[in-house]
Amino acid sequence: MNMPVEAAAPVPVRLFALATGVIVVGLYLPQPLVGLIGVSLALSPAAAGLVSTLILAGYAMGLFLLVPLCDVVENRRLILATLATNAAALAVAACPIAPAGFLAISFVVGLTTCSIQMLVPLAAAMTAEDQRGRVIGNIMSGLLLGAMLSRPLASLVAERFGWRTSYALLATAIALLGGLLAFRLPRRQPPKAPPYRALVGSMATLWREEPILRRRALSAASSFAAFNAFWTLVALPLAAPPFGLGAVGIAVFALASVSGAISAPIAGRFGDAGKTAIATRAAHLILIVAMLLAGVAGSPWAASLLPRAALIAAMGVAAILLDAGTVADQALGRHAVNLLRAEARGRINGLYTGVFFIGGAIGSAVAGLAWAKAGWIGVCAVGTLGGLTALALDLRDGATMRVADTAPVQACD
Numbered sequence: 001m002n003m004p005v006e007a008a009a010p011v012p013v014r015l016f017a018l019a020t021g022v023i024v025v026g027l028y029l030p031q032p033l034v035g036l037i038g039v040s041l042a043l044s045p046a047a048a049g050l051v052s053t054l055i056l057a058g059y060a061m062g063l064f065l066l067v068p069l070c071d072v073v074e075n076r077r078l079i080l081a082t083l084a085t086n087a088a089a090l091a092v093a094a095c096p097i098a099p100a101g102f103l104a105i106s107f108v109v110g111l112t113t114c115s116i117q118m119l120v121p122l123a124a125a126m127t128a129e130d131q132r133g134r135v136i137g138n139i140m141s142g143l144l145l146g147a148m149l150s151r152p153l154a155s156l157v158a159e160r161f162g163w164r165t166s167y168a169l170l171a172t173a174i175a176l177l178g179g180l181l182a183f184r185l186p187r188r189q190p191p192k193a194p195p196y197r198a199l200v201g202s203m204a205t206l207w208r209e210e211p212i213l214r215r216r217a218l219s220a221a222s223s224f225a226a227f228n229a230f231w232t233l234v235a236l237p238l239a240a241p242p243f244g245l246g247a248v249g250i251a252v253f254a255l256a257s258v259s260g261a262i263s264a265p266i267a268g269r270f271g272d273a274g275k276t277a278i279a280t281r282a283a284h285l286i287l288i289v290a291m292l293l294a295g296v297a298g299s300p301w302a303a304s305l306l307p308r309a310a311l312i313a314a315m316g317v318a319a320i321l322l323d324a325g326t327v328a329d330q331a332l333g334r335h336a337v338n339l340l341r342a343e344a345r346g347r348i349n350g351l352y353t354g355v356f357f358i359g360g361a362i363g364s365a366v367a368g369l370a371w372a373k374a375g376w377i378g379v380c381a382v383g384t385l386g387g388l389t390a391l392a393l394d395l396r397d398g399a400t401m402r403v404a405d406t407a408p409v410q411a412c413d
Contacts, residue, residue, distance in 0.1 A: 012184050013135055016123050017142025019116075019181060022173050023083070024143050026090065026113045027059055028150040029166060030106070036163040041099045051106050056361060058110025060354055067117045067350030068199050075188040079118045083178040086112035090171035094164045116143065117353050121345040122188060124338040136338065137331040144327050152251035203347050210340055210348070216333040217352045219280070219390045221359025226287055226386030227326040228360040229367035229379055230294060230319070237376045242303045242311055256316050280332050281394050287325030288387035294318035295380030322383075329390065330356070359386075 030037060030051045037043070037051055069078055089108040097105070123139055157166045194202065207214060238245045238253060245253065296302055297314035306314075337352045338345060363386055370378030 013123075013138050015180065015184055016119055016139045019119055019177055020139055020143035021146030021149075022170075022177050023086070023113055023116050024146040025150040025153075025170055026086065026109050026174075027055060028147055029154050029170060030055060032151050032155045033158050033163045033166065036158055037102075040163065041102060043099055050103055054103055054107040055110035055113075056357065058107040059113050060110075060357055062111045062114030063117060063350040063354040063357070064203070065200065066111070066114050067353075068203065068347045069196070070118050070121055070349075071190050071199060071344060071347055072196055073190075075118065075122050075190070076185045077187075079115055079122070079185060080178055080182055082112050082115040082118065083174060083181070086115060087171050087174040087178065090167050090174065094167035094171060096164075114350075117349050120334065121338065121349045122185070124345060125188060125342065126186065136334050140327065140331045140334065144323070144330075148254065148323065152254045155251050156248075199347065202344070203351055206341075206344060206347055207351060213337050213340060213348060213352060215393055216336050217355035218359075219284075219393045220330055220333045220352065220356035221362075222386045222390035222393065223284065223287055223326050223329045224356045224360040224386075225363025225366075226291060226383035226390075227322060228363040229370075229383040229386065230291070230322055232364040233367055233371050233376075233379050234294075234315075234319070236371070237298045238315070242308050243315070244308070245312075253312075253316060253319070256320070276332055276336060277394070280329060281391065283325045283328035283332065284387055284391040284394060285325075286321050287329070288384055288391065290318045290321035290325060291380050291383035291387060293321070294383070295377055298376040298380070325387075 066082065086109065089105050089112060093102060093105050093109060120136065120139060123135055154163075154166045157169065234253075235250050237243060238250050293314060297311050297318060302311060302314075333352060333356075334349075337348050340348055363382065367379045367382045370382045374381070
């Protein structure tokens with residue numbers, strides 16, 4: 001029997017946080033393994049780079065085409081089916097298959113990783129309005145921890161056991177996760193909705209009619225562009241003098257930045273308290289400071305004045321601040337957009353996440369060009385511009401944000 005989600009048991013926040021943290025690893029798993037995968041499958045460097053590209057392209061496709069099904073299909077069944085397909089795709093990727101088959105299955109891995117964004121709106125629907133920001137923030141902490149841990153963990157496992165083991169372990173973890181969720185997820189049948197084709201087409205209407213969605217998505221895209229600019233290329237200066245870190249040192253550096261994820265539940269509490277505007281601006285200011293500090297730490301004049309340990313510490317603080325600002329912005333954004341229309345929560349969440357992932361992809365691409373032209377200083381300039389753009393959106397639309405802080409919320413379905 002399908003019970004209304006409000007009548008179901010309280011949200012199993014830890015399980016949802018664990019689920020999003022495990023599932024998201026699939027998005028970032030190949031990034032530190034591209035070299036090993038390319039050699040193993042005899043791929044050219046350009047073809048090896050397609051592995052990460054296809055996973056992210058598949059994820060974006062899932063956000064726009066599969067996540068809207070949350071507003072049509074019973075949510076528990078949809079999530080479990082998507083997770084099962086994801087585990088199967090990862091298991092296939094761990095097997096010795098032809099290069100073309102591996103590239104194709106990489107797209108499927110990304111496509112089905114979108115189950116993350118099916119869990120978030122379900123959690124929002126299960127939660128009382130005055131606790132929604134805190135719950136979403138806590139779940140986002142798990143997601144960000146998984147994203148941040150994925151690179152160093154994949155590197156360490158691959159170095160010891162081979163890259164295929166990384167895929168096999170993740171497939172096993174997601175299969176076990178699906179079993180846990182099968183017992184804990186409530187059944188949620190969405191209210192009567194238009195046909196699927198009309199539902200997907202209505203995403204353009206939602207984008208046009210919801211100014212808070214537009215502003216929050218563009219703000220998150222700008223912040224995520226800065227985040228990706230930093231993390232896509234930071235390994236290059238860290239491996240070179242004066243930092244001189246090896247693979248293990250860079251993995252430890254990435255692990256240290258995980259502490260920035262604690263900002264998600266803090267940001268959620270600010271959202272619940274009606275202080276979204278001030279918290280969002282603080283997040284963007286922190287992000288700007290982080291990119292400026294990273295630029296200073298990686299500059300030639302700092303290397304001539306400061307000892308190596310101080311430079312590493314400064315870059316580490318910049319990474320923590322960058323992660324904290326980005327995570328806070330996304331948590332506040334999810335809090336805001338999940339209050340807009342309960343009957344369209346899946347589509348809104350897919351739109352929001354899809355737009356900020358596009359921003360992240362743009363940030364990575366532009367940062368690569370900046371690195372070729374101006375080195376690390378150019379990369380940090382790209383990141384700073386992303387933070388400034390997000391802050392400018394806040395200042396331009398301050399009145400809309402204040403309305404979002406105080407406006408009555410539609411009831412959950």
